[in-house]
Amino acid sequence: MCNKTRKNSSKLYSRKTRVATLVSSILWFSASASMAVFADTGSPDKEANHDDVEVIEVRGIRASMAENMLLKRYSSAVVDVITAEDIGKFPDKNVADSLQRVPGVVIQRSGGEGSTVSIRGLSSDLTFTQLNGNFIASSPGEPSRSFDYGLLPSAMIQRVEVFKSPEARLDAGGVGGTVLLHSRKPLEMAAGSGVLNLESTYADVTDKHEPQFTGVYSWKNEAESFGVLVGFTRQHRTNRTLSGGTNSNIWRWNGEEDAIDVDGNPVDNDNGWGAVNDAFGNRYQGYWFPQVARTAVTNESRERDGFQLSSQWRPTERTEFGFNYFGFRLGQDRTLSVVDIPEWSLNPNFLTNVTVDDSGTIITGMDYTVGAGGVQNDMQFPWMRGTYVREKSTSDTFDFNYNYYGDRFTLRFVAGNTKAKGGPTESWEAAYKSSNWGEGEDSIVNAAQYAGWSLGDRVSMYMDPNTLTNMLNGMGGGRDPGSSSSSFVRSTLQERYAQVDLDVDVDWGIFHTVRTGLKLRDAELHRETGNNFFLDPDFDIEGALASGRGIDVFDSYQWNDGMPLAKDVFKTQGEGNIAGGFNINLMPVIDWDKYRDIILANYQLYTRIEDNFVYDIEEKTTAAYLQGDFEFSAFRGNMGLRLVRTKTVGSSTDLYTYFLDHTDDETGEPVTGDDRFIEQWDLITQVNTDTYALPSLNLVWDASDDLVVRGALARVMSRPGYNSMGSQERITFISDEWAKDRAEFNELPGFRGSGGNKNLKPFLSTQADLSIEYYYDTGSALGMALFYKDVDNFVVPLIIDSTRDFAGMPGIVEEGQITISPYSTVGNGSNAKSRGVELFMQHSFDSGFGVYANYTYNSTNKADVNVEGEKFGESPLVGSAKYQYNLSAYYETDDYSVRASYNKRGQTVLGINSGLNVYQDPYAQIDVNGSYSLSENFILNASVINLTRSESTSRLGSDTQARLLNTSYSGRRFYAGFTYNF
Numbered sequence: 009m010c011n012k013t014r015k016n017s018s019k020l021y022s023r024k025t026r027v028a029t030l031v032s033s034i035l036w037f038s039a040s041a042s043m044a045v046f047a048d049t050g051s052p053d054k055e056a057n058h059d060d061v062e063v064i065e066v067r068g069i070r071a072s073m074a075e076n077m078l079l080k081r082y083s084s085a086v087v088d089v090i091t092a093e094d095i096g097k098f099p100d101k102n103v104a105d106s107l108q109r110v111p112g113v114v115i116q117r118s119g120g121e122g123s124t125v126s127i128r129g130l131s132s133d134l135t136f137t138q139l140n141g142n143f144i145a146s147s148p149g150e151p152s153r154s155f156d157y158g159l160l161p162s163a164m165i166q167r168v169e170v171f172k173s174p175e176a177r178l179d180a181g182g183v184g185g186t187v188l189l190h191s192r193k194p195l196e197m198a199a200g201s202g203v204l205n206l207e208s209t210y211a212d213v214t215d216k217h218e219p220q221f222t223g224v225y226s227w228k229n230e231a232e233s234f235g236v237l238v239g240f241t242r243q244h245r246t247n248r249t250l251s252g253g254t255n256s257n258i259w260r261w262n263g264e265e266d267a268i269d270v271d272g273n274p275v276d277n278d279n280g281w282g283a284v285n286d287a288f289g290n291r292y293q294g295y296w297f298p299q300v301a302r303t304a305v306t307n308e309s310r311e312r313d314g315f316q317l318s319s320q321w322r323p324t325e326r327t328e329f330g331f332n333y334f335g336f337r338l339g340q341d342r343t344l345s346v347v348d349i350p351e352w353s354l355n356p357n358f359l360t361n362v363t364v365d366d367s368g369t370i371i372t373g374m375d376y377t378v379g380a381g382g383v384q385n386d387m388q389f390p391w392m393r394g395t396y397v398r399e400k401s402t403s404d405t406f407d408f409n410y411n412y413y414g415d416r417f418t419l420r421f422v423a424g425n426t427k428a429k430g431g432p433t434e435s436w437e438a439a440y441k442s443s444n445w446g447e448g449e450d451s452i453v454n455a456a457q458y459a460g461w462s463l464g465d466r467v468s469m470y471m472d473p474n475t476l477t478n479m480l481n482g483m484g485g486g487r488d489p490g491s492s493s494s495s496f497v498r499s500t501l502q503e504r505y506a507q508v509d510l511d512v513d514v515d516w517g518i519f520h521t522v523r524t525g526l527k528l529r530d531a532e533l534h535r536e537t538g539n540n541f542f543l544d545p546d547f548d549i550e551g552a553l554a555s556g557r558g559i560d561v562f563d564s565y566q567w568n569d570g571m572p573l574a575k576d577v578f579k580t581q582g583e584g585n586i587a588g589g590f591n592i593n594l595m596p597v598i599d600w601d602k603y604r605d606i607i608l609a610n611y612q613l614y615t616r617i618e619d620n621f622v623y624d625i626e627e628k629t630t631a632a633y634l635q636g637d638f639e640f641s642a643f644r645g646n647m648g649l650r651l652v653r654t655k656t657v658g659s660s661t662d663l664y665t666y667f668l669d670h671t672d673d674e675t676g677e678p679v680t681g682d683d684r685f686i687e688q689w690d691l692i693t694q695v696n697t698d699t700y701a702l703p704s705l706n707l708v709w710d711a712s713d714d715l716v717v718r719g720a721l722a723r724v725m726s727r728p729g730y731n732s733m734g735s736q737e738r739i740t741f742i743s744d745e746w747a748k749d750r751a752e753f754n755e756l757p758g759f760r761g762s763g764g765n766k767n768l769k770p771f772l773s774t775q776a777d778l779s780i781e782y783y784y785d786t787g788s789a790l791g792m793a794l795f796y797k798d799v800d801n802f803v804v805p806l807i808i809d810s811t812r813d814f815a816g817m818p819g820i821v822e823e824g825q826i827t828i829s830p831y832s833t834v835g836n837g838s839n840a841k842s843r844g845v846e847l848f849m850q851h852s853f854d855s856g857f858g859v860y861a862n863y864t865y866n867s868t869n870k871a872d873v874n875v876e877g878e879k880f881g882e883s884p885l886v887g888s889a890k891y892q893y894n895l896s897a898y899y900e901t902d903d904y905s906v907r908a909s910y911n912k913r914g915q916t917v918l919g920i921n922s923g924l925n926v927y928q929d930p931y932a933q934i935d936v937n938g939s940y941s942l943s944e945n946f947i948l949n950a951s952v953i954n955l956t957r958s959e960s961t962s963r964l965g966s967d968t969q970a971r972l973l974n975t976s977y978s979g980r981r982f983y984a985g986f987t988y989n990f
Contacts, residue, residue, distance in 0.1 A: 069898050069905055070852045073860065074787030077850060084637065084645050085706045086173035086720055086777045086793065091166070103165055103189065104157035105953075109894050110170050111793075111846040111862035112185075114913050117960075117978065121247075124154040127172065127185035128795060129842055129866035131887030134726045134771060136182030139189045140332065143179070143503055143529070144405050145428035151499040151535055151730040155187075159336040159403055161241035161314040163203065163222040166192045172795070173720035173777050174704050176635040176648025177509070177523050183726040183773045183799065191332065194235025195320045197226040200990075207949070207985030212957075213248040213587050213978065220244065224316075233323065239316035247308040252467030252590025253974030255300030255348065259922045259964050263294040267923060269967040270367035277923035279830070284371075286359040287380035295364065296971060297371035301461035303469050303590045304346045305583050305597065311339040328411040332424075336403040345583060345597035347469065348391040349376070349461050357385045363462065365970040372970055373462030386443055390459055390471055392578075393439030396600045397496070401430035416513040423506040431498025434613070436540045438598060440574050442475050463972045465961070468591040476582055476596045479574040494540040495618075503531040521637040523648070529629040533730055537621035542611040549614055577603045588959050588977030620689050623660035623734035623764075627727070629653070645707040652700050652725065658766050659693040662737040692737075694766040700725050714784055718793075720777040728768040732803050732834045737763030739828060761810075762832035769801040769836055779846075787852040797842040803834050804873045804886055805919040840871035842888065856899050863893040868917075890914040904940040911935075915966075924965035926973065933958045937983075945990060951983040 072091050079089040088110045104122025108115045115122040116132055124132035137155035138144065146156035171178060171186040178186055202225035210217050220243035228235030260281040261267035267277035283293040315335040322328045353359070353376055361375035378387050407424030442459075459471040509525035516522075543549065583595035635648030665687050704722035711717055739761035779793035810831040815823055844866035852858040866889060870882040891914035898907035912932035919926050937951035957980050964971035 069900050069907065070787055070856075070858055073850060073852070073858065077783065077787060077789050081716055081781065081783055081789075084708060085171055085175055086718060086779065088170040088172070090168040090170075102157050103160055103162050103168060106162065107168065107170065107187070108911050109860070109862075109896065109909065111848050111894075112172065112795075112844075112864040112866075112892065113170065114889055114892055114916070118158060121158055123156055123158045124152075125157065125187060126887050126889075127170065127182075127187075128797070128844065128864070129868065129888035129890075130184035130797075130799075132184075133729045134182065134184035134887075135187060136179065136185075136726070137187045137189065138179065139334065139405065140191055140407070141179075141188065142405075142407060142422065142424060142505055142507075143426060143531075144334070144403065145426040145501045145503060146336075146401070146403050146430075149399060149401070149431040149497050149499060151501055151533055153181075153727065153729055156401075159312070159314070159338055159401070160189070161222060161239075161243075161312075163205065163224055163241055164191055164239050164314065164316045164334070166190050166196075173706055173775070174702075174722050174724055175646055175706065176633040176650045176702070176704050177525065179527065180631065180650060180652050180700075180702055180725045181727065183724045183771045183797075191316065191318060191334075192224065192226070192237055192239070193318055193320060193330075194226045194228050194237040195232060195322070197228075197235075197237070199226075199228045199230075199232075199235075201226050202990055204988045204990075205949075205985060207983050209245060209981060209983050211246075211248070211979040211981040213250065213585065213980075214246045215585060216246050218244050218246060228320075234321045235319065237316070237318045239314070241312075241314040243310070243312040245310045245312070247306075247310060247978065249306040249308075249976055249978045250304075250586055250589030251306070251974055251976035252303045252469070253962075253972065254298035255302055255350070258299045259296050259971055259973075260299055261296055261922075262292070265294075267296070268369070269924070269965060270365075270369055270970075271967055273967075275923040279922050284354050284359070284362070285356045286362060287356050287377075288360075289356075290362070292362055292371065295369060295371050297374075298463075298972075299351050301349045301374075301463075301467060301469060302346060303467060303592050303595065304344060305586075305595065307343045307345075309341040311337075313337040326413045328413075330409040330411075331406070332409075333406040334403075335405075336401075338401040338430075340397070340399045340401075342397040342399065343394060343600045344397075345394040345595075345600075346392070347471075347592070347595060348393065349374075349389055349459060349469070350391050353387075353389050355385075356380075358387050361460070365968065367968065367970070370968065370970040372464075373460065375458070375460035377458045387459075388441040388443055390442045390469075390475070390596075391439060392442060392596050392598070393437065394598055394600070395437045396434065396604060397432050398434040399430070399432040401428065403428040418511045420509045420511075421507070425502070425504050427500070427502040429498075429500045432496040433615070434540055435496035436494040436542075438571070438603065440479070440578075440598075442471070442479065442596075463970065466590050466959075466975045467972065470593045473594060476578065476580075476594060479578055479596065480580060482573065482575050495537055496540075497535065497537055498617075499533065499535040501531070501533050503529060505529045518638040518640040519636045520639055523633070523635040523637070525633055527629075527631045529627070529631075531625075531627045531629075533625045533734070535623050535730070535734065536617055538615055538617040541614045541616065542607050543614055545610070545612055547612070549612070572603060572606050576606065587979065588957060589975055620661045620663065621736065623658070623736055625730055625734050626657045628655045642710045643707065644710070645705070647705045648703070650702045650704070652702060654698055654727075654770075656696045656733075657693065658696075658734055659691060660734055660736040660764070660766075662690045662692050662763070663739070664688040664690070665738070665740045692766075696766075698770065700770070700772070714782055716781045716783070718777065718779045718781070720775075722775055724773045724775060726771040726773075728770065728801075728803050728834075731764065733764055733766055733768050735762075735764030737761065739763075759826050759828040760830055761828050765834050768803060768834065771799060771801050771803075773797045773799045785852075787858075788850060790849040791847070793846040795842075795844055795846070799840040799842060799871075800836075800838050802837045802840050802871070802886065804837050805832070805921070806835050806873065807832050807921070807923070808835075835873045837871045837873045841867075841869045843867050856901055858898050858900075860896045861894065863891070865891045873920075886917055886919050889916040902941070904938065906936075906938040908934065908936045918962060922964060924971075927963055927966055929961040929963065931958060931960055932956065939987075945988060947987045947989070949983070949985055949987055953981040953983070954978075955980060 075091055076089050080087060090106055102122055104115045104125055107113050107125050112128045114126045116124045125135045126132045127135050132154040144155065146159050167190040169188040205222040207220050208217050209220065222241040224239040226237040258279055260279045261277040262281040262283055267275040269275055283291050285291050317333045319331045320328060358376040358380055359374060360377045360380045362371055363373035364370060365372050405426040407422050409422040412419040457472045461467060461469045505528065507525060507527040512522045514520065514522050577598050579597055579599045583597045586592060586595065629652060631650060631652045633648055633650040635646055637646045702723045702725060705720065707719045709717040739759060741759050742757050775797040777793060777795050779791060781789060781791035783789040807830045809827055809829040811825060811827045814826040844864060846864045848862040850860045868888045872882060894911050896907060896909040898905060912930065914930050916928040917925055918928055934955040935953050936955055940948045942948060959975050959977045961975045962973040963969060964973055
C-alpha cells in the first residue's frame with residue numbers, strides 16, 4: 009500500500025539507493041498471474057523513465073515464487089506474500105487453502121474446504137482480514153470476527169499479504185497477524201483481458217460430479233483513464249462430513265472422590281455421575297466415560313455466487329476516483345443424521361459388558377442386550393435423530409475512494425459500508441427411538457435386541473441388523489415427539505467506515521516519508537434466535553398473534569401424534585458410503601426430503617423470532633496514526649504510533665428459569681407435572697470505553713546484496729469474540745422436589761447456568777520478531793525467524809462455580825448469596841507466552857524442478873485464567889499448535905506443470921472442557937495438482953485435495969489418547985477442468 013502510493017505520485021520521489029527503487033518497482037509491476045497477462049499500470053507518471061527498473065512478468069510456478077520472494081525481501085515489515093499465480097497454481101480452491109502454505113499459518117476447514125485462518129498458533133478470531141485495506145463482513149449465522157474465506161472466490165484476488173509484524177498505518181485487530189487481500193483493478197490489466205474457468209468436482213464421500221464456473225473481464229479506454237472490471241463465480245457443491253464422537257463433548261466422572269487423570273492428578277470436573285452397574289452385578293465407580301456415544305453424517309448442498317464490480321477513473325494526471333462492489337451469496341441446505349446410544353442406556357437391565365483402558369480409569373466401550381438383567385424392558389435405543397436446515401448467508405461490500413497525487417504528497421480518502429446477514433430460513437429436528445416393543449402391542453417383538461459402542465482411533469458402533477427392517481415393518485421405531493427442537497440463530501453484522509490518509513515525501517534526516525491518517529468505524533451486530541412451527545392448517549396465526557396469545561397456545565407438529573411413522577420416512581437401505589469418520593454396521597437415517605414433503609403437505613410452516621433471546625453489540629472506533637519511513641546507510645524501515653479509542657455498548661436478554669413446586673396465582677392450587685416452572689427475563693446493557701496506544705518499529709538491515717536481517721517490536725490489540733462478550737446469561741434453579749421427580753434424568757438440585765462475559769478486555773500482545781534471510785539466487789532463498797508474544801486478556805472457555813449475590817424471588821427463592829454450579833462462561837487469561845521459530849527454504853533448479861519448505865515451532869506456557877479477578881485455572885493459548893510444516897515440490901516445462909504439497913499441523917489446543925484441555929490431534933494432508941497448456945491461452949487443470957484421506961480428531965486431556973471426543977472425515981476431492989485466458 010505504502011509503496012504503491014509512492015509509485016503513483018505524479019513526480020516520483022527519487023532515492024539514491026537501489027533498495028528504494030526496487031521496492032517501488034516490484035509492487036509497480038505486480039500483475040495478474042492466473043490470467044497470464046502483464047500490462048502497463050496506467051499510472052499518471054507512465055512517461056517517467058524506468059530504465060533501471062527490474063520487470064517481473066509473472067508466468068509459471070517458478071516465476072511467481074521468485075516474485076513472492078522479491079516482495080518479501082524488499083518489504084519493510086515481517087511479511088509473506090502470495091501472488092495470483094500461486095492462488096491459481098496451488099491445488100487450492102480458495103484463498104485460505106493457499107495461505108496454509110505460508111510459514112506459521114494454520115487453516116480450519118469446513119466441509120473439507122479452508123474457512124478460517126490462524127497465524128503463529130493463535131485463534132482465528134485473532135487474525136484480522138481486510139479486503140483492499142478495509143474490513144469485510146461475513147456472517148454464517150452465529151457471528152464471528154473470523155472472516156469466512158469460503159465466501160471469497162480466489163479469482164477475484166490479485167495478491168495476498170500476511171503481516172506478522174504490524175505497521176502503524178494498518179488497522180488494529182490482528183494479535184495473530186493481519187491478512188490483506190488486494191483485488192484486481194482494471195487500469196492494472198490489459199484492455200479486453202480476462203479469464204474463463206470451468207471445472208467439475210468429485211468427492212469420494214458424495215460420489216457426485218458437480219460444476220463450478222469463474223469468469224473475469226477487464227476493459228479500459230485507449231487513454232487508459234477509465235476502466236471497468238467485472239467478475240463472477242458460481243459453484244454448486246455437495247459436501248458430506250462423516251463424524252463420530254460424544255454428545256456435546258461431555259465426559260463424566262463417577263467417582264466418590266474428586267476426578268483424577270490417569271496419572272492420579274486432581275481434575276476439576278463438574279459433570280458428575282453416579283456409579284454404573286451392569287447386568288451381572290459389577291459396579292463401576294471411579295471412571296471417566298462419555299455421556300453419549302454418537303455417529304453422524306452431515307450432508308450439505310451448497311450454492312455459492314460471487315460478484316465483483318470495480319471501476320477506476322483518472323480525469324487528470326493528479327486525481328483518481330474509484331468504486332468497488334463485492335457481493336457474495338451462499339445458500340446451504342443441510343441435514344444432520346445421527347445415531348446415538350444415550351445416557352439412559354446406563355441401566356443394569358441392558359448393560360452386559362464394559363471395557364476400560366490400560367490405566368483402569370477410563371471406560372472405552374459398552375455392550376447392551378435386551379433383558380440382560382432378567383427383566384424384559386423397552387431398551388429405547390439406539391436413538392435415531394437429526395436436523396434439517398435451510399440457510400442463506402449474504403455479504404455486500406462497497407466503497408468509494410479518491411486519490412490525489414501532489415508533487416511531494418499523496419492524499420487518499422475512502423468511505424464504505426460492509427454488511428453481512430446469515431442464518432436459517434428453516435431449522436428443525438426430529439427423533440425416533442429404536443423401541444423393542446411392537447407398535448401398538450403389549451408383547452416384546454424381535455426388535456433392537458442388542459447394540460454397543462467402543463472407542464479407539466474412531467468411534468465404532470454396532471446394532472442388531474434387524475433394527476431398520478423392524479422399523480420399516482412398523483415394529484418398534486417408537487416416535488419421540490418430546491425431543492424435537494426447531495431453534496436457530498440469525499445475525500446481521502454491519503460496519504460503516506471512513507478513512508483519510510496523507511503521505512508526504514520529506515527530507516528530515518533519516519526519514520523520507522511521513523504518513524498520517526484518521527479512521528472512523530461504526531460496527532453494529534444483531535444476533536437473534538427463532539423457531540419453526542408446523543401448525544394445523546386451520547389454525548388462525550394472525551388471530552392468535554393479534555389476541556396477544558401468540559402461537560404458544562397450540563402444539564407444534566413435532567410435539568403431537570401427527571409426527572410421521574418411522575416406516576414412512578426412513579431410508580430403506582440406511583446410509584451407505586461410510587468412507588471414514590466412524591465405523592458402523594448399520595446407519596439408519598431419515599429421508600429428510602420425504603419428511604419435509606409430508607409435514608408441508610399437511611401443516612403450515614410458521615417462523616417465530618424470539619425477542620427474548622437477543623444480544624446486540626455496537627462498537628464505535630476512532631483511530632489515528634503517525635508513521636515515519638526511514639532509511640540510512642544499509643538500514644531501512646518504519647516506526648510509528650497508532651491510537652485507538654473504542655466505545656462498546658452490549659445488551660442481552662438474560663433468562664432465569666425456576667423448576668420447583670409452587671402455587672398457581674389464579675387458582676391457588678399446587679402446580680404439578682412438567683409445568684412447574686417460572687421464567688423471568690431481564691434486559692442487561694453495559695457500556696465500556698477504552699483507549700490504547702499501539703507503538704510499532706520495523707527495522708531492516710541489508711547486510712549485503714544477498715543477506716537481509718529484520719527486527720520488529722510492537723504492541724498489538726484484538727477485540728474478544730462477539731459471542732464471548734454478548735451471549736445471554738441463562739440461570740436455572742431446580743428444587744429438591746423437582747429433582748426427586750426426575751431422578752431418572754440425574755438432575756441435581758440447585759443453580760446452574762451459562763453466559764458470556766461483558767467485562768472481557770481486549771487481547772493485548774507485546775511482541776518481537778528477529779529474522780535473517782539469505783537470497784542466494786533468483787527465486788531461491790532460505791531464512792530463519794524468531795518470534796515472541798506476551799499475550800494478556802486471551803479468552804478461554806470455562807466451566808466453573810460462580811458465587812454471587814441474588815435478589816431472590818418472593819415466596820420462591822430467598823434473597824442471599826448463591827453458588828451456580830456448573831456455570832459455563834469465558835474468562836481472561838494473563839501473561840501467556842508464545843515463542844517460536846520459523847524456517848523456510850525455497851530453491852529452483854534450472855531443470856524445471858523446484859522445492860519449497862517451511863517449518864514453524866511454537867511453544868506456549870500455561871497462563872492463569874481469571875473471571876472477575878479470581879483465578880479459576882490455567883490454560884495454554886486456545887488455538888495454539890506446537891508445530892506446523894509444509895513441503896511443496898514441483899516440476900514445470902513450457903507445456904505442463906505438476907506440484908505436490910504436504911501440510912502438517914501439530915497438536916492444537918481448543919479450550920477447556922470437563923476440567924481438562926481439549927486437544928486436536930496432529931493433522932497432515934497431501935494435495936496434488938497439474939496443468940497442461942494446449943495453447944498459450946488454453947490450459948487443462950486437474951487437482952486432488954486430501955490425497956491421503958486424512959481425518960480430523962480431537963480428544964480430552966493430554967494425559968491419554970483414550971478420551972476420544974470427535975473424529976471427522978470430509979472426503980478426498982478431485983477437480984478437473986480448463987482455463988481460457990484472453
